Amino acid sequence: MSRPSLDEARTKIVATVGPASDTVEKLVALIDAGVDIFRINTAHGSRQQHATVLGNIREASNQTGFHVAVLLDLAGPKLRMGQLLQEPLACGMGAKLTFIRGDQPKDPYEITSTYAKLIDELEVDDRIMLADGTVSLVAATVTEDRAVCRVVASGEIRSRQGINLPGVKLSVSAMLPRDIDNAIWAAEQGIDLISLSFVRSADDILQLRALLAKHQSSALVIAKIEKPEALEQLDAIVDATDGVMVARGDLGVEIDVAETPVAQKRIIRVCRRKNKPVIVATQMLESMHHSSRPTRAEASDVANAILDGTDACMLSGETAVGDHPAKAVAMMNRIMLCTEKELRHSIGDRSVTDRVHPITTAVTHAATNIAESIGAKLIVIATRSGSTAWVKSKSRSLVPTLGVSESPETLRRMNLLWGIKPIQATQMADTQEFIDEICRWGHANAQLNPGDQVVFVTGTGVVKQAHNLLLVHTVQ
Structure with missing residues (x-):
C-alpha cells in the first residue's frame, strides 16, 4: 500500500528487528504492513550488526518513500546469569542454587552473574527471579x-x-x-529515538539527555518503566522524558504479575495527563512467534491498551525471531483499526504543553473541533519541529491528520505520535503553494476527491514561533 494512508491505524506500531526481519526486502514488507518505528535492541548483537540493520532500515525507507523512524534500545543494567555447566538446568522445588563470585562455576548448581556486586547486595530472605520469572528463589544464607x-x-x-x-x-x-x-553511536548516526532500560529516577533520564546534548543529538528520549522505583517516581520521570515505554516483561517480574495491568493503566493515565507519548510493549501477540493468528486474549490486550490511551504498541520476538513478522504487523494493524472505531474525540481537552506557543495550542484545538463538526476529510499541520502535531495527537480525533514538514528528522520523530501521518513538503513558506502541494499529493494517491474539505493549521509569521492561521479548504 502507499504510505501514509488516510485509512491506516492511528495507533503506531513499533517492530523489533532481528534475524527474521533484518533484510531490506523483509523491512520493506513490514513498512508496507504498517510499521512506523523499527527498534534495534542493543542487548543482542554487535555494533557491526546494528550498523548493518540501520543501513538496511534506511534503504527500506528510501524504497518505500515512507519516513520510518528508528528506536535504539539501550540495554541498561540488565542482570544476567553467566555460562552454566549444565544446560538446560532443571531447578526442582526445594533445590539449592548458589551464586558465586567470578565466572568459573565448579558445580552445575553454581551460578555466576554479569553483575559483580550481586552477592554484596543480597540479603537473607531476598527474592531472586530467573529467566523472566520462570524460576523463583529465596536467599537462605549469604x-x-x-x-x-x-x-x-x-x-x-x-x-x-x-x-x-x-x-x-x-x-x-x-x-x-x-x-x-x-548512545554516542546513536547520536552520531542521527537515530530518532533512544530508550533507556531500568530507569529508576528522573536523574537517569537527565544523564542521558546531557550525554546526547553533548553530542548534538535531537533524539527523543524514552524512559522504560520496569522497576518498582520507577513507579514510585513516575511523575518526575514522565516530566523529565519525551516518552515512556511500559516494558511489561521485566516489570511483570519486578512487581507482582497481578499488579501489572493496573500499573500499565496508571502509567498511560499519567502520560496522557502530561501530554507524553507512551508505548506498550512485551508479549502483545506472543503466540504469533509460531502461529499465524493471535489468541483472543492477545487481541484483547492490544485493544485494551488502545482504549486506555496508548500511542503505540510494540512487537518484540514476533518480528525479531518469529515465523510470521509481516503477518504479526498486519494483524496488529487490523486490531487497531477495529478498536479505534470506539474512540471519541475529547472536545473538552484544553491542556497546555510547554512544547508549543499557547496560540498554537488554541488554534490546533480549534482546528480539530472544526474538522469534527464539518466532517473534514483531513487535517494538515505544518510543523518544523513536530511540536504542533504533538498537541493534535492528544485529542484522539479520528479525523486523519498529516504532519507536514521539510525536515526528514521531524517527519521520522512524528511517527511516535498517535494519529499523525508524516508527509514531506517543499512549499511551506507560501500558504497557497502549500495548499496546492497537499492537494496534488491527495489526488496522486487517490486520497482526496473534489468537494472534500481539508483544515489547514499553519502560521503567517506575524506571531513569532506560533501557528496563528486556521484555514478550511474545499478540494477542487
Whole structure:
C-alpha cells in the first residue's frame, strides 16, 4: 500500500528487528504492513550488526518513500546469569542454587552473574527471579563469596538468561559503559529515538539527555518503566522524558504479575495527563512467534491498551525471531483499526504543553473541533519541529491528520505520535503553494476527491514561533 494512508491505524506500531526481519526486502514488507518505528535492541548483537540493520532500515525507507523512524534500545543494567555447566538446568522445588563470585562455576548448581556486586547486595530472605520469572528463589544464607538460595518455584534455566531482584535496591548505574558507547553511536548516526532500560529516577533520564546534548543529538528520549522505583517516581520521570515505554516483561517480574495491568493503566493515565507519548510493549501477540493468528486474549490486550490511551504498541520476538513478522504487523494493524472505531474525540481537552506557543495550542484545538463538526476529510499541520502535531495527537480525533514538514528528522520523530501521518513538503513558506502541494499529493494517491474539505493549521509569521492561521479548504 502507499504510505501514509488516510485509512491506516492511528495507533503506531513499533517492530523489533532481528534475524527474521533484518533484510531490506523483509523491512520493506513490514513498512508496507504498517510499521512506523523499527527498534534495534542493543542487548543482542554487535555494533557491526546494528550498523548493518540501520543501513538496511534506511534503504527500506528510501524504497518505500515512507519516513520510518528508528528506536535504539539501550540495554541498561540488565542482570544476567553467566555460562552454566549444565544446560538446560532443571531447578526442582526445594533445590539449592548458589551464586558465586567470578565466572568459573565448579558445580552445575553454581551460578555466576554479569553483575559483580550481586552477592554484596543480597540479603537473607531476598527474592531472586530467573529467566523472566520462570524460576523463583529465596536467599537462605549469604556469605562473603557465596549466596545459597532455595528454589520456591521450579523450572528450567539457561545460560545468559535474566536475573531480577524484586525489592532489592541496586547501586548499579543506569548507564553502563556499553550504554554510553551505544548512545554516542546513536547520536552520531542521527537515530530518532533512544530508550533507556531500568530507569529508576528522573536523574537517569537527565544523564542521558546531557550525554546526547553533548553530542548534538535531537533524539527523543524514552524512559522504560520496569522497576518498582520507577513507579514510585513516575511523575518526575514522565516530566523529565519525551516518552515512556511500559516494558511489561521485566516489570511483570519486578512487581507482582497481578499488579501489572493496573500499573500499565496508571502509567498511560499519567502520560496522557502530561501530554507524553507512551508505548506498550512485551508479549502483545506472543503466540504469533509460531502461529499465524493471535489468541483472543492477545487481541484483547492490544485493544485494551488502545482504549486506555496508548500511542503505540510494540512487537518484540514476533518480528525479531518469529515465523510470521509481516503477518504479526498486519494483524496488529487490523486490531487497531477495529478498536479505534470506539474512540471519541475529547472536545473538552484544553491542556497546555510547554512544547508549543499557547496560540498554537488554541488554534490546533480549534482546528480539530472544526474538522469534527464539518466532517473534514483531513487535517494538515505544518510543523518544523513536530511540536504542533504533538498537541493534535492528544485529542484522539479520528479525523486523519498529516504532519507536514521539510525536515526528514521531524517527519521520522512524528511517527511516535498517535494519529499523525508524516508527509514531506517543499512549499511551506507560501500558504497557497502549500495548499496546492497537499492537494496534488491527495489526488496522486487517490486520497482526496473534489468537494472534500481539508483544515489547514499553519502560521503567517506575524506571531513569532506560533501557528496563528486556521484555514478550511474545499478540494477542487
